[in-house]
Amino acid sequence: MSEVRDDRQYTETHEWILDNGDGTYTMGISDHAQALLGDMVYVELPSVGDEASAEDEFCVVESVKAASGVYAPADLEVVEANEALDDEPELVNSSCYDNGWLVKFKSDSLDGLMDASAYAETLD
Amino acid sequence: MKHTPLYQAHIDAGGKMVDFGGWEMPLNYGSQIEEHHQVRNDVGMFDVSHMTTVDFKGVEAKKFLQILIANDVDKLKTEGKALYSCMLNEAGGVVDDLIVYYHDDENYRMVINAGTTEKDIAWINSQAENFDVSVEPKLDLAMIAVQGPNARAKVFEAMPGVEDVCGELKPFNAASLGSLFIARTGYTGEDGFEIMLPEKSAEFTWKMLMEVGVKPCGLGARDTLRLEAGMSLYGSEMNDEVSPLEAALTWTVDLSDEDRRFVGRDALEALKSKGTNNTIVGLVLEGKGVIRDHQKVVTNLGKGEVTSGTFSPTMGKAIALASVPKGSEGLCEIEMRKSNVSAKIVKPPFVRNGKVLV
Numbered sequence: 001m002s003e004v005r006d007d008r009q010y011t012e013t014h015e016w017i018l019d020n021g022d023g024t025y026t027m028g029i030s031d032h033a034q035a036l037l038g039d040m041v042y043v044e045l046p047s048v049g050d051e052a053s054a055e056d057e058f059c060v061v062e063s064v065k066a067a068s069g070v071y072a073p074a075d076l077e078v079v080e081a082n083e084a085l086d087d088e089p090e091l092v093n094s095s096c097y098d099n100g101w102l103v104k105f106k107s108d109s110l111d112g113l114m115d116a117s118a119y120a121e122t123l124d
Numbered sequence: 125m126k127h128t129p130l131y132q133a134h135i136d137a138g139g140k141m142v143d144f145g146g147w148e149m150p151l152n153y154g155s156q157i158e159e160h161h162q163v164r165n166d167v168g169m170f171d172v173s174h175m176t177t178v179d180f181k182g183v184e185a186k187k188f189l190q191i192l193i194a195n196d197v198d199k200l201k202t203e204g205k206a207l208y209s210c211m212l213n214e215a216g217g218v219v220d221d222l223i224v225y226y227h228d229d230e231n232y233r234m235v236i237n238a239g240t241t242e243k244d245i246a247w248i249n250s251q252a253e254n255f256d257v258s259v260e261p262k263l264d265l266a267m268i269a270v271q272g273p274n275a276r277a278k279v280f281e282a283m284p285g286v287e288d289v290c291g292e293l294k295p296f297n298a299a300s301l302g303s304l305f306i307a308r309t310g311y312t313g314e315d316g317f318e319i320m321l322p323e324k325s326a327e328f329t330w331k332m333l334m335e336v337g338v339k340p341c342g343l344g345a346r347d348t349l350r351l352e353a354g355m356s357l358y359g360s361e362m363n364d365e366v367s368p369l370e371a372a373l374t375w376t377v378d379l380s381d382e383d384r385r386f387v388g389r390d391a392l393e394a395l396k397s398k399g400t401n402n403t404i405v406g407l408v409l410e411g412k413g414v415i416r417d418h419q420k421v422v423t424n425l426g427k428g429e430v431t432s433g434t435f436s437p438t439m440g441k442a443i444a445l446a447s448v449p450k451g452s453e454g455l456c457e458i459e460m461r462k463s464n465v466s467a468k469i470v471k472p473p474f475v476r477n478g479k480v481l482v
Contacts, residue, residue, distance in 0.1 A: 038152065038344065042414060062414045064156055064157065064414070067416070067461060090157075
């Protein structure tokens with residue numbers, strides 16, 4: 001069974017979003033997504049200041065098995081990218097909810113996300 | 125879906141099971157990269173029971189194999205000696221690639237791919253009609269490949285009596301011990317054994333190997349290991365429409381005996397005199413990312429295509445085998461997800477016996 005954390009929200013495309021309470025959000029991929037993709041070998045992240053529209057593919061996570069787009073959950077602006085993933089993309093596997101986060105962004109239009117229990121139901 | 129005798133052992137070991145040509149097989153048991161390193165640095169084992177063993181028996185067994193496959197079994201003179209070959213259709217395309225083992229001129233054993241088994245058996249039977257040979261698929265055999273620098277020592281430790289029979293066995297040779305058939309062959313670029321054994325002994329043997337520290341490895345690691353070793357995969361580097369001459373497998377085609385008119389020979393000779401356009405080369409990506417199957421390649425001589433692409437855990441870079449115009453060299457461009465990325469053209473293998481060669 002994959003882990004779903006109660007402190008954050010989720011998208012249908014298996015990203016998680018954590019409200020940092022200061023107008024910024026942290027985002028990554030869920031445990032279910034990382035398990036499905038397998039060993040991560042490369043993460044392509046946007047630059048600080050990049051803007052993305054809702055549903056844009058704005059990051060790519062690549063495992064040995066496949067490349068997968070990560071989608072913007074709303075119109076947003078990137079405020080930080082997880083540079084540790086350049087050298088240690090495997091953090092996305094070993095710590096998808098903590099050290100393996102992908103980007104921090106700000107947005108004022110975040111809407112329609114699932115809470116943990118709704119997301120967990122989609123995985124059944 | 126079909127299951128090997130080790131299916132339950134895979135489930136018990138946490139194997140992530142996937143559909144592999146109708147067989148439910150382990151892709152990995154957690155991390156395919158760790159399993160890859162395990163084989164390169166120490167020892168791992170693979171369940172390859174889905175592959176098929178076929179025995180050939182009869183007074184015309186040798187004569188038949190001399191027309192069935194493109195390499196010449198006349199090279200096989202000592203018991204247990206192995207030969208890698210392609211089996212061709214009339215047009216010179218590859219029906220399958222295989223290993224044939226010699227017992228004597230009237231007894232041979234062949235190992236063919238899992239995904240092509242039905243097609244191969246039908247093809248072999250259709251070719252065998254006018255020969256005094258019996259074609260006997262051994263569907264009740266399991267096969268375990270134990271691979272890595274410490275593979276032989278661990279097999280000797282786990283399986284009593286094997287060292288007496290296989291201690292001096294040279295690469296690409298096999299020996300029998302009771303109902304076991306043990307070959308010093310593999311698909312990883314490391315030393316090791318491929319052990320054919322009765323279905324009912326498979327789980328016990330697997331557990332004995334685990335007890336001495338041999339870790340189970342899945343099909344994911346098997347693919348990255350064979351790709352680093354520069355070994356062809358049927359369906360990727362070659363198929364029914366690609367000849368060995370275009371797949372860097374010319375070394376497996378023996379044209380020396382003019383009188384040996386094997387199936388596909390006429391087509392290969394015609395192709396040879398006309399000249400082939402493409403061959404298989406290795407690629408090493410210069411930038412970041414992972415090369416994927418079927419991506420387009422442009423070399424100094426024209427267009428090509430990736431036949432097998434992956435990330436090499438040993439090199440920490442993306443590598444590939446690709447079909448490109450013969451004589452291509454230097455750098456090429458690969459059309460990746462969003463942009464073109466440069467790659468260096470190299471001669472495989474990339475890695476053998478733990479060492480990077482490119």
